[in-house]
Amino acid sequence: MPKIIDKIGQMDDNALARLLGNAQALLEKNADNEDAVLVIDAVQDEWARRLHLFHKGDYKATSPEHGVLSVVGYKVGNDGAPEKQRRLKLDYIMSGTLPPVASPAYMGEWGEPNTRQRYRKLHRVIRVLASSGKKFPNLELAVQHWEEDLVYLEQNWSNIDARH
Template identity: 30%
Template structure:
């Protein structure tokens, strides 16, 4: 059954049932964090695609249960000098080992946020991912210092980190002066504006990042 959540399937009759999702909820605590995050990403996409109200309800229960488990695991992280052994999978990145670019983009890549012609996802999917990055519990799959930088869901710290992660990505592409990056730059800037309009205006007060090359 979890194979259905690991891969988006083309026809709705192959989607899981509400009962099977309830059974899987009972097994969430036994699963690895990275595996849960993959299932949550795919469940969100599946929820966008289906028109069945019963399945949307079951998927929402499944996602909420994973969110609660992520919050529990995040609170269990130790900050007294110990750390969880790192996972070896690296979602995306530039091919370097432990590079700054991977850590800067780590959470975005983990949530499968991607821009550009070649590997990018559609605007509705990107906006859904950005909502989850701001509003949801994040998977505690990175070192504690990195996780602390993101703060709690729905906070000014979370929005600041998200905005100041995306803006430099656009700037880095602009510095390459390569027209093949134009679509990716435009999507970064469009998403940054969407975050500004959706979450920042009228709620928070800090300097909003710019993608201009001064």
């Protein structure tokens, strides 16, 4: 059994995601790689354990290196998308099925489509980005976009419970 399996419980979610990717790459090269299969199984078991703890309120997922917004293609600032495209992305994040990002526990924080939990998570993420961005002069346009998008979310999604 690979020694790395003993360390899986101490790894953060990003390290687990990288480990999973590495094990999958090994399987692509050699479908009979038993160590890779053992690692993948161990990562899945650990994610299931963490998801169970998350549902009990006993686990906070690690923030992923690439979050939901970036994976969906939401971009702001000088290289960002125009307002209409950003709004379409925000609407999709609120109402669509999200791509798997990082760990199951992290995805659990986002809740189901068209829910207050999803709205609160998306609003909080963008609010933190805008607040953090204010510390950097080169992010003025990004901060402006984030703040405009927060207003959009508040105007269009804050009464999510009344809509469904």
